[in-house]
Amino acid sequence: MNYCQRFFFTMPSYSQEINVDLNSNEKNGYKDKNESRSEEVKYVTPDVEKSVPDGLNADQKLAFALRDFLKPSNPVLEDNDNDNDKDNPSPFALDQNLPYIDEHVDTENAPQSDEELHQCPETDEVLNNAACRLRRWRAASRKLRRPRIINNLSTKDEGSNANKNFHGGHTDLADRLRSLAAASSMSASAGELLSLAPPPSAATAPPSPGCLLSPTLSDQSAAEYFGSSPECCVDRGGFESSSSAGNPAPPPGPRYKLATEGTLRVCCFQHTRTVVDKILAAKFLRRWETHVLCLLEDNVISKTPSGLLESPLSYSCMQEVYCISRWDPARKYCLRIVMPHGSLLLQANDAYTRDQWYYSIIWRRNTIRYRNFLTKTVRKEVVLKELKNMVDFAMTTPLQDESVTRAPLQILTDLLSENKNSPDWEEWTENVTSLAAPLLTERGVNGELCALLARLCRRRPRSAPLPALAPPVRRVLTRNVDFGKAPDARRFVRDYISALSANNSGPSLVRRFVAVTHGERAICPHPRAAPNLAAVALAALDDHFRDYTSPHCCDESEHDVLCFADILEHMCEYEDWLVVVGAVLQPVPLCAGALGCARVCVRLARVLGALARDPRCAAHACLAAAHAARPCPPSWLRAAAPSDPLLALPHHQLAQLWGSMIGGLLNCCGKRKSFLQSMSKQLPDFLLVALTEHPAALEALCLMLEWEVVSGEQIQLEIIATLQGTELGQKYYKDLCERQQNLQKLQAEGGPRRLALPVRATDADVAALLEAGALGNLECLSLAFTAVTSNCAQHLIKLPSLRYLNLWATKFGDSGVQLIAEHLPHLQVLNLCETPISDKGIEALSGLSSLRRLNLNSTKLSAEAFEILRQRLPHLQEYDIRYTEAW
Template sequence: MPSDSQEINVDLNPNEHSAIKNETNDVKKEDVKYVASNGAPVGLNADQRIAFALRDFLVDGSPSMVLEDDGPSPSSTIDYKLPYIDEIGDTGSDIIQSDGEQPQNHETDEVLNNAACRLRRWRAASRKLRRPRIINNLNTNSDCNGLVKSFNAGHTDLADRLRSLAAASNMSASAGELLSLAPPPPAATAPPSPGCLLTPSLADQSAAEYFGSSPECCTDSSVSKSGNLTGTPAPPPGPRYKLAIEGSLRVCCFQHTRTVVDKILAAKFFRRWETHVLCMLDDHVISKTPSGLLERPLSYSCMQEVYCISRWDPARKYCLRIVMPHGSLLLQANDAYTRDQWYYSIVWRRNMIRYRNFLTKSVRREVVLKELKNMVDFAMTTPLQDESVTRAPLQILTDLISEEKESPGWEEWAENISSVAAPLLAERCVNGELCALLARLCRHRPRSAPLPALAPPVRRVLTRNVDFGKAPHARQFVKDYISALSAHNSGKSLVRRFVEVTHGSRAACPHPRAAPNLASVALAAIDDHYRERPTPHVCHDAEQDVLCFADILEHMCEYDDWLVVVGGVLQPVPFSVSAMSCPQVAARLGNVLNRLAHDPRCAVHTCVAHARAARPSPPSWLRATAPTDPLVALGHEQLCQLWGDMLKTLLSCCSKRKSFLQSMSKHLPDFVIVALTGHPAALEILCLMLEWEVASGEQTQLEIIAALQGTEVGKQYYRDLCERQQTLQRLQAQGGPRRLALPVRATDADVAALLEAGALGNLECLSLAFTSVTSACAYHLIKLPSLRYLNLWATKFGDSGVQLIAEHLPRLQVLNLCETPVSDKGIEALSGLSSLRRLNLNSTKLSAEAFELLRKRLPHLQEYDIRYTEAW
């Protein structure tokens, strides 16, 4: 073994990618004579020279491998000491050779070749595993050419591994065996960061290259190779730990730093062990009982090395070793999990202090960026999962970006930092101050901002439950990011792709907060831009910056699950008058309203009607798009078509009621204007106003008749109305049976034909039980003025039919809805039947809340059946 003063010259920069030729055949065995420990023979390649320089470590405990014929080597006469142990591997080989073992006898060239081969494999495995600390931790002194470094015997990390390899004789070590010999834990030194995939010109990239599939929103979609952050460092497999704060550990101290610790550990003898309750603070570790070995705080900055000890006595195997300037400290835990938790926690705090001091005090920016990448990799690969673990690196990043933010080159500096910290931003939630800085970067230089690096934190803000009232910087960050997207040449496609990635590839977005957050950001941006604008709109170039948010609302309507959210957000008409008077914004709003009007779901198309919590002006989109006095700057024909489509959807659903027509009676001029364009919905409503006597006054009725006769389609509607009135008069004439029951095969058409056959003015009891009638027959049932008893047992009568009956048959006393698909929506409408005495809701979708409300509104209800319902 080498002495303390002996130096070993090692070339650390051989050309590993070039083909290494075996030159041992050219060198004669008899010519290779080792006359000194540090004299290398001629004719060896780079790896063989390294192995020759470390030949004393190839066989454990052997001072010299080959002796001259004429006498011993001078190195064998030196009183060698055991090497200083830097760190002890916790996995892999547990072989400890004794001093009494004899060295292995090998031929010189075979030994050198085997050592060189093992060295190459170990170097390749170390490089592949991204563990530069295995070599970098050695004490090095660079030569003038920068290619050769001198290693003293203080650190024998590389030598220990070569000795372990040589102990395996001629057996070749695989990559897995080499991995087992590397003691540094995976989180102690992180692999290098892949950085952010950026190109010089964002305009040259397609929309898919800006955003890959989001790991949060589209987990099952195909991933774009250039869009997402491929190769992002991940924590090693295994358990996860909380950051250690306090715990009870046993402590033992050695008053030396470089001694034969492995021999002392193997001797099972120590001076003394003390039990302390240790507390980990931000800068040091203290004991709650500061006495004995831990009388003074243990500072992280004074720790030279921290590693686990596993090759030891089974009774004391859960230990950590902390190397200090004047001693070594052993911390013993009760189990391996606690030991690893304290190990990762100490390493975390120690590295965070080092990164904070270095990044805030260094002047050279290229050095700062390199160290920042190391910090990002370390934060991404640590197995610790704690809030402070997330907060500490982000705070360092925030402090780094906030420095000199008023200088002229701040934008470029912030871009470089954001690109390097892209993996950290993709996996951690950014704080408010960092959101403000990133928003400032997007606002000042939108076309050169690192958009792929900022996309993950923007999506994280949108998909998490964020209260923008308490986090205004987060909303500003999302707003400025979207503005930066639209500022590029392909801004429209980028904005569409952003909405697509945020939603995900599934039919329904997995994040319920994404749609409300995105819609609120878009509405706030539009309102901020048009709030102080004068009412007479004047187009200007600044409107191009805000049109992207109107595009977002339009793109959100392409998804069925988000259409419900957009309709609910837009129901109170949240736009100012100046915003709706802009033709470009109005065109996009027209497309949104068109999607809402043609959706068959009640929760969507009812959003265009009046809302209780709406603003006084305008109360609804029907009022904002009224053709007589429109607030939305659309063409006349487009307004009439849009307004008529809204009415058509409302009439085909559950709004075909007297109350809806009575509330719309003040819009009679609008109905007349739309009816003159031939829209069927307006013509039908005018006919219903006459048929149900909603329009009061002879002058109003004459205006409706004139509007119906103004077009050929309107004349046909008016002729059908006159025929229905004549049939109604015959139906309501005195005569006919009082009780009537239809057969099981009866349908809606049979009910209509029966009621048109003759007078049924005296019909009081009608039974349609077990027939195939639906809610469509309610339009004919409401023409029976004397109806008191109605049996709809086991039919397909739904909510819309019940609502129509409740408004037009106020004298109904007995109603049987047993085994029908009615729900709370239709049952609540029965509260208007003040004459109802008996009600059967057996086996319906009645809830307990709806039944309690119905009982309060119908105090005269005598009998009811709610069996097999939630209210039972």
């Protein structure tokens, strides 16, 4: 008996009823009506069973016995397919071209004999893949639960056409099995499973059954979503990519908007399913009607209710919805909706419109089903199972619409809102949130859901599913959220951070959370992340200490408060976020209770120290406001003043912190007469810090004497006594006396009236020139085309008779211009052509009331700044503003 004879010898006759054993996971059998139920018809003969190698499990033995049928090229089926209609392949041939689970096996070089099969190193892997495919198909058959669909595999006819009818089979079954393959891992009825199947990628080809072999979300673990170390907030390339996080992704292809209205052709068949298939195969159709269909929340209606759509078409009455892929080319863009008493065909003009309506109908239908099922079912295990199916469905749909994003989250919100007062609500919410983790990763949570998740973090901080909550928290921080209008979102972020800190490794988790929010790049790609995170931290500190009438000092057990001060400190580790933190902290936004807590102040001191050490003006300038000594709201120079501090720190720490802030300002934008004048009210603080030999305070006192900022002999004597009270102060005072003697020699009458430096002159050359002799008569100085910078301004301000200054094509910037404007009020001509000054330095020129001629050619002058300058300089006669915005 040859191979083909053995094959047909084991097959049942066509008069038999074909039943599938739904209870066995290892065997499939055919049973005859006339034979005993216990008798089983095997697929293979004993000859084949004897050739099966030892050491294989039941599935592998069955796969080995059917290895010839699982190959892409089956000689038995190929011979019989020649007599069949190619558009209606046998259901047994559906698995011919299925790829293996892990890899594609080269069938041309595959071993043909049993000996070669034993010698092949990939034998076990191939058998395992084949066995897995058999189990998948058996699971798909069990979920159909419709014996009459299986009966349609063969007809009742016998005779010469039996072989052809057997291989011809049911045309519609191929489409349904392929659709079932896409949802084979979900637990639902046949119609529900078939409704989840994607349509074909092209109008003439059905979807590939290879998706049967792809894993689903239910097979993934929480560690695969977010990683395992640290467990709550590890970042694998960002949470924005669903594929990198292990979440199910939509099928490849175009994306669609949710269809609401459109013109389609409609045809209805009031026949059974088998008759419809015969009519479709014969390419015969009844009368078509054109309707403008509208997809509503509960049903489908026509704007012209007549004919076939005289009454609304409810989604609950739809048993199956799928695309007809193999049909007459003139009628190829069709959807089939199976109803209890017939079928309804919807024809579109193109494949894209057909797929859009298909996905839209499926979305409406399943959304209603999930909403009714999840909110009315009592058994929790069933609800969790259906919730997982809903998450898979929502994540894999190619629809992109606001309602598509909002509907699953609203169902999840309603599910969590039920029984909020029950004792097991926290445990129930933990299970639901863990299952809905992929949905929370890709969708922005609403206000009510934020409140529910925040409640879970407050009640169960140590057992809350923090990996599942990390993506929505990060999404709230990275989006442009107005916390004034969305207080629940801010509360959710706050409670999540408190839950992080409640773990045993809380401080490290909080640090890692800040690092993940910032990202691995040097600059955070989300500009709203830093302001939102800083606002959450400050609000949490203010809410905690607002009700304390007396000073309260936190202990280490109050981690839910100290973690927010830690967040401000961790944010200062990033250069781009340091500027943002400084801007948020200006002026002091904390209440007196928070500033009175020593543990909070220690962390704030580190933040202020980082701001003081930063060389950028945008960072350290936030330590002193426009009115640095104003009492309310205070600046940080006022809050940390050693004479009357608001920060609860020891005196020596306050002195070092305050001196560091002064030093950062004096080394950059604070070395100006106006700044020292504004700080004259805090002279006792300068004196106290100078006694600790802090260089910044000693330098500031020397500048007050040199620039005559303080008036009164008594105050000057106090400053001199303070400088002479320490060894380092005596050195500073000695240098001051030498500078004053040189200044007297420099300003003595004599020297040239005009002077021009060579092109290669630098700041050091200017300093050496001014120290060479008397230049009290110098009125005109040209530094054009030299390499001088703003650092030479401290030497230029020592020339009292200077009236003309030429700085053409130099690197003289805003800080130098501001210093000149304060110390040379009699300057009449100033040339700043092709210098890097901006509006900040140009506005300072309004203090030169004697200015007659001004050249701002090729600078960063704006029209607004020039209008303000003209109003403040009424004596300005000539000006050059060519090649600027004001020109």
